[in-house]
Amino acid sequence: MHDTVLDQILQTLAELKTSQQTLSLKVDKLQIENHRQQSHPLLHSQPKDIHQKAHQYHSGGHSDSDGDTVVSISPSFDADHLSEHLGSQSVFVDKPILTTYPDQPGAQPAHLKWGASTPKARGPIIVSRHPSSIGHRNAIGAYAGPYSIYRALAVAMGDVSYDHKPNFTNTQPPITIKQQPQWSDPTKIVAMDPFGHLPTEYFKNELAAGEDIRPTISITRAHMVVPEIANEVRDGTLRIDGNVIVNKDVEINVHKAAIDPVWYLPGVAERLKVDEEFLRRSLFEVTGGMYPELMTRPDIKVFLPPIGGLTVYIFGDHEKLSDPNTRLTVRVHDECNGSDVFGSDICTCRPYLIYGMREAIREAQDGGVGLLVYFRKEGRALGEVTKYLVYNARKRGGDTAETYFMRTENIAGVKDMRFQALMPDVFHWLGITKIDRFMSMSNMKHDALVDAGIKILERCPIPDELIPKDSKVEMDAKIAAGYFTTGHIPRQEELCQTVGRGWESF
Numbered sequence: 001m002h003d004t005v006l007d008q009i010l011q012t013l014a015e016l017k018t019s020q021q022t023l024s025l026k027v028d029k030l031q032i033e034n035h036r037q038q039s040h041p042l043l044h045s046q047p048k049d050i051h052q053k054a055h056q057y058h059s060g061g062h063s064d065s066d067g068d069t070v071v072s073i074s075p076s077f078d079a080d081h082l083s084e085h086l087g088s089q090s091v092f093v094d095k096p097i098l099t100t101y102p103d104q105p106g107a108q109p110a111h112l113k114w115g116a117s118t119p120k121a122r123g124p125i126i127v128s129r130h131p132s133s134i135g136h137r138n139a140i141g142a143y144a145g146p147y148s149i150y151r152a153l154a155v156a157m158g159d160v161s162y163d164h165k166p167n168f169t170n171t172q173p174p175i176t177i178k179q180q181p182q183w184s185d186p187t188k189i190v191a192m193d194p195f196g197h198l199p200t201e202y203f204k205n206e207l208a209a210g211e212d213i214r215p216t217i218s219i220t221r222a223h224m225v226v227p228e229i230a231n232e233v234r235d236g237t238l239r240i241d242g243n244v245i246v247n248k249d250v251e252i253n254v255h256k257a258a259i260d261p262v263w264y265l266p267g268v269a270e271r272l273k274v275d276e277e278f279l280r281r282s283l284f285e286v287t288g289g290m291y292p293e294l295m296t297r298p299d300i301k302v303f304l305p306p307i308g309g310l311t312v313y314i315f316g317d318h319e320k321l322s323d324p325n326t327r328l329t330v331r332v333h334d335e336c337n338g339s340d341v342f343g344s345d346i347c348t349c350r351p352y353l354i355y356g357m358r359e360a361i362r363e364a365q366d367g368g369v370g371l372l373v374y375f376r377k378e379g380r381a382l383g384e385v386t387k388y389l390v391y392n393a394r395k396r397g398g399d400t401a402e403t404y405f406m407r408t409e410n411i412a413g414v415k416d417m418r419f420q421a422l423m424p425d426v427f428h429w430l431g432i433t434k435i436d437r438f439m440s441m442s443n444m445k446h447d448a449l450v451d452a453g454i455k456i457l458e459r460c461p462i463p464d465e466l467i468p469k470d471s472k473v474e475m476d477a478k479i480a481a482g483y484f485t486t487g488h489i490p491r492q493e494e495l496c497q498t499v500g501r502g503w504e505s506f
């Protein structure tokens with residue numbers, strides 16, 4: 001090749017380089033201009049920033065050695081700055097903030113140390129994306145679990161202002177749940193906020209400053225009227241004592257607590273024996289990418305998932321719940337709307353729930369305490385739609401105990417998704433270390449509690465006379481699969497003889 005040709009090529013390359021640099025400068029200038037025009041730093045998620053942030057958070061970001069966020073609420077964060085941009089046409093800032101990144105200007109998560117021993121040391125859980133709080137968010141998700149969606153509808157329809165802040169006057173618990181050592185053990189409670197009923201008491205200043213902090217637990221008292229319990233009184237099995245069963249109308253005195261899930265992701269991952277990063281990825285992907293911050297904010301460790309929570313019903317003196325010298329009867333129940341509320345006879349759910357309630361009341365009347373824990377995990381947490389598909393497959397395919405679990409597995413790919421490993425947290429919250437009578441045959445529930453260090457002295461299967469005829473299929477299948485029983489364990493050849501009602505009889 002001639003030297004002149006080579007020179008020409010080199011010169012062209014040099015020119016290209018210069019024009020590329022010029023172009024690059026122009027782009028940078030445009031971006032800076034763009035930054036200036038935009039109002040809030042959290043809005044800046046230009047591609048260049050994303051890569052920078054991605055690089056930064058891999059090198060640690062704002063976390064201490066435990067991975068806890070250590071930045072305190074900064075009074076200098078300018079909430080008005082954002083509020084200015086709440087236009088009259090839209091209740092939201094002009095451009096949606098699709099996700100956030102650690103170290104992003106304006107992102108200063110409020111101090112949160114999971115497992116700290118006081119609400120102040122632990123810090124408030126702030127999950128709101130309201131302009132007054134978005135900069136301080138230290139949790140992913142939304143308050144109120146699945147009901148956040150209804151709030152979104154109400155805001156979209158203009159029925160409630162996005163700015164509405166709850167008036168918490170007189171909403172405080174009527175009883176004190178005594179703080180237990182378990183509250184400050186970051187391995188014992190990972191799926192709820194042990195201080196979730198107290199933010200209005202401990203974070204008054206933050207609330208007054210406009211921070212959107214909401215309780216994730218509320219506690220109240222009530223009278224219950226349950227027809228089966230009224231029958232038990234009529235039969236003389238239970239008595240009106242004026243304390244637990246209050247009067248001749250068989251009103252039952254109860255304290256109850258509603259609890260929304262609050263997950264400390266490192267703790268949940270450890271409990272489920274999975275990798276936290278992989279758990280985050282799975283939560284992100286399988287929920288349709290609902291929570292990008294599960295991926296972009298590894299510095300935020302708390303997640304409020306969009307799922308139902310649980311309700312605790314306490315019969316008798318709640319202060320004795322944590323006293324190992326007081327007898328305690330417990331039923332842990334997973335929701336089954338078809339049976340619990342509507343009396344479907346294909347399973348034993350309502351009969352077992354009522355049996356547990358009766359024994360809990362009886363224990364309370366005898367000076368002990370009774371406890372029902374009701375989880376919103378419909379159809380073994382597979383959901384009611386899957387459940388009815390399984391029912392159809394069972395009834396069309398020949399409903400025998402032998403094929404019972406196979407029908408569920410064929411459809412859902414798994415026979416149970418309740419994962420009882422997170423269930424014991426509420427027992428730790430109540431300070432329970434021992435259960436005298438456990439009204440359940442489930443090995444999974446039993447083992448989860450025992451693994452959590454809670455003693456179970458007696459397991460109580462549902463009595464035969466309470467088992468509806470059509471639910472014999474489920475009962476035999478469960479017992480054969482290892483559920484606890486004091487009675488006969490059906491052999492394989494017997495399982496195909498336990499047959500449910502066919503559709504001909506409808």
Ligand SMILES: [Zn+2]
Nearest residue numbers: 336339347349
């Ligand atoms: Zn059921």
